[in-house]
Amino acid sequence: MKLIPAALASGRALLARHVLVSGVNFAATIILAWLLTPSQYGIFALTLPPVTAAVLLLDLGLSAALVRETDARMARTARAIFWFEAAAGAVFAVAIQFLAPLWRRAYGLEPGLENVLRLHAFALLALPFRNVAVAHLERAMAFRRVAGLEVAEALSAQAIVLGLAFAGAGPYALAAGPVVRAVIGAVVAPVLAGFSPGAPRLDWSAVRGRLSFGIPFQANAFVNFGRDAALPLVVGAVAGEAAVGYVNWATSVANYPGLLLLNVSRLFYPLFVRARRARASMRPAVETAIAVSVWGVGALCVPLLGLADPLVRLIFAERWFPAIPLFYFLVPINVFLALLVPATAYLNSAGLPHVRLAYALAGGVVLWAGALGTVRKWGMLGYVASNVAMNLVESAMLREVARRLGGLALPWRSLAAAAACALLLLAGVRAAGVEGWAAVIGWGIVGAGAYLLAAGFPRDLRG
Helix, strand or coil, X not given: XXXXXXXXXXXXXXXXXXXXXXXXXXXXXXXXXXXXXXXXXXXXXXXXHHHHHHHHHHHCCHHHHHHCCCCCCHHHHHHHHHHHHHHHHHHHHHHHHHHHHHHHHHCCCCCCCHHHHHHHHHHHHCHHHHHHHHXXXXXXXXXXXXXXXXXXXXXXXXXXXXXXXXXXXXXXXXXXXXXXXXXXXXXXXXXXXXXXXXXXXCCHHHHHCCHHHHHHHHHHHHHHHHHHCHHHHHHHHHHCHHHHHHHHHHHHHHCHHHHHHHHHHHHHHHHHHHHHHCCCCHHHHHHHHHHHHHHHHHHHHHHHHHCHHHHHHHHCCXXXXXXXXXXXXXXXXXXXXXXXXXXXXXXXXXXXXXXXXHHHHHHHHHHHHHHHHHHHHHCHHHHHHHHHHHHHHHCCHHHHHHHHHXXXXXXXXXXXXXXXXXXXXXXXXXXXXXXXXXXXHHHHHHHHHHHHHHHCCCHHXXX
């Protein structure tokens, strides 16, 4: 089996469906930005730490461990992991219902807003169905089915969120989105994967044997969670819930190139696992994954960074204009992701999640130290600048990957083209005072075209 061509074919299918999902989500983001306030976004963002912690604890990396499972043990292990996650999800969902008032008082929110957190927590009851079924699909590299599932989830969730937002539900509309998405996933994913959990049974021996991989794997997610907590804990405490809303909203818009990468890059981990089983050379696969990721992300980041100011002013309500400077820090982070995501997939496929964990911890220390030292003086800009510094520290992980692979060729041409074209486009837009859709589209075409000429076309995308 030619793994790289097969993976690229899966990636093209996943990319085509991602365009639809991104279009739906971006359209919803535009509408919600006119319907909701930064404070309402901030209230929902404050619900993310407790729910995210519960999501990580109920899975413990067991879904990722399923991708590495042998055919002979797959059925038993999948059922054992499902019932373990189902029990954990129920416990966490109930616990959050009781602890929600403490959360509200900790952030000084108005009485009654604890129900936003309670609503969000109901997603925990449905996630185990989705987690195990999607692990089946990813293990089989059935990404067309995964993409179809995510289209259904996005359409359903955004329809409910927009309906509730129009009805004046405020932060409750945002909290309903993850619940609807989880329920749709719980219903559709097992059908697509042909997975049945069977009768309730806690098979601890089958679960325990997968924790040696799952816990270090999930530890990376816990570190990311701890780093993300700097937003509500530091920015929220110093600058208030509106500042949290600005950063959360700007991140959701500026990270669209990264979301595209993360969606397509999900095939890297099972691809690398299969390559190892086939005893294929890993270095060409990793280099191809990085080159294609950087090239694609760069093509999106150049116009997004250069035209951030006029785009926000044309599309979104005036109350979001204070978030424009954040884009100049957040958009470049997508390029770091394009380098690090394939490298992380390689380390996980090699059973080395602890290597990634060490660099994630170092980056987390930089983020927290930077945020604590700068947010009081520089506000939101201090936090996003610290985020960039964190990614710079994490990029040192590429040296470790190169050592283990016996070398690693990075796509320096694409990286240099992205940096140069984005800065030149930004300078040209500011000098020309670009306004109006015609000018924005024209400058966007110029910027993207210049990048494509400077970066060239990755060899592995041809044919």
